[in-house]
Amino acid sequence: MEKNKYKQLVDKHTPKENRMYNGMIAFLSGGLMGVLGQFILQLYSYFLDIPTKEAGTYMIITLIFIGCLLTCFGFFDKWVNFCKAGLFIPITGFAHAMMSAALDYKKEGLVTGIGASMFKLSGAVIIFGVVSAYVFGLLRLIIFGG
Amino acid sequence: MIYVNAFIFAGIVCLIGQMILDNTKLTPGHITALFVVLGAFLDLFNIYDNFVLWAGGGALVPITSFGHLLIHGALEKASEFGFMGLAMGMFDLTSSGIISAIVISFFLSLIFNPKD
Numbered sequence: 617m618e619k620n621k622y623k624q625l626v627d628k629h630t631p632k633e634n635r636m637y638n639g640m641i642a643f644l645s646g647g648l649m650g651v652l653g654q655f656i657l658q659l660y661s662y663f664l665d666i667p668t669k670e671a672g673t674y675m676i677i678t679l680i681f682i683g684c685l686l687t688c689f690g691f692f693d694k695w696v697n698f699c700k701a702g703l704f705i706p707i708t709g710f711a712h713a714m715m716s717a718a719l720d721y722k723k724e725g726l727v728t729g730i731g732a733s734m735f736k737l738s739g740a741v742i743i744f745g746v747v748s749a750y751v752f753g754l755l756r757l758i759i760f761g762g
Numbered sequence: 763m764i765y766v767n768a769f770i771f772a773g774i775v776c777l778i779g780q781m782i783l784d785n786t787k788l789t790p791g792h793i794t795a796l797f798v799v800l801g802a803f804l805d806l807f808n809i810y811d812n813f814v815l816w817a818g819g820g821a822l823v824p825i826t827s828f829g830h831l832l833i834h835g836a837l838e839k840a841s842e843f844g845f846m847g848l849a850m851g852m853f854d855l856t857s858s859g860i861i862s863a864i865v866i867s868f869f870l871s872l873i874f875n876p877k878d
Contacts, residue, residue, distance in 0.1 A: 642780035650772025650820030690877035701780035718871035749832035
């Protein structure tokens with residue numbers, strides 16, 4: 617009985633997040649990230665005269681560099697708090713997770729801090745990506761023959 | 763026109779992520795892992811390739827493209843070496859991104875200190 621009352625009280629006083637507003641911000645910021653990616657891609661393929669596939673690789677490296685640098689300056693954390701999914705779903709979120717883990721554990725030393733903990737947050741992406749790609753690749757090899 | 767497609771595709775992927783974040787108890791870490799698995803799954807039927815053709819960079823920027831590139835590298839080598847090729851080519855297309863992320867964040871973490 618007491619527990620229920622407490623839960624009701626907590627529910628009443630937790631601030632309600634505006635889901636419509638959050639969704640719209642995520643849509644706009646995520647869309648702008650996509651446009652930025654496409655813009656950098658076309659810039660590279662036009663000025664360096666390379667095929668689109670290579671330009672895509674360069675574009676991803678550029679975005680990772682921007683994400684890391686902005687995390688170091690401290691802007692990115694505020695932006696992620698504001699845009700939420702609009703910034704952590706794009707590849708910049710991966711860079712941000714790695715960079716902030718490396719910075720946070722810096723005080724524990726080079727090997728036991730940065731070396732051991734760099735993948736603390738972003739390791740899940742690589743592990744699940746590799747495992748799922750292996751399973752689905754195997755399935756495709758068996759069913760469709762490659 | 764491809765800019766509009768890129769905007770719509772990347773926006774919708776982020777919107778789905780935000781909806782999952784708001785309506786369930788999953789953390790951002792869960793959602794990014796989920797989206798990588800989703801990207802690999804969509805390539806089981808060649809769906810994500812069509813998205814890349816339609817939206818260009820807009821489909822390469824979300825983390826779903828990471829799963830798509832993993833399975834593509836694996837299948838490319840698998841067509842040459844058979845079953846073992848899956849393990850040989852897994853990182854062929856994504857290694858550039860992962861390696862540069864490691865190198866960049868290592869050197870930047872030596873230079874900068876965490877801000878509070």
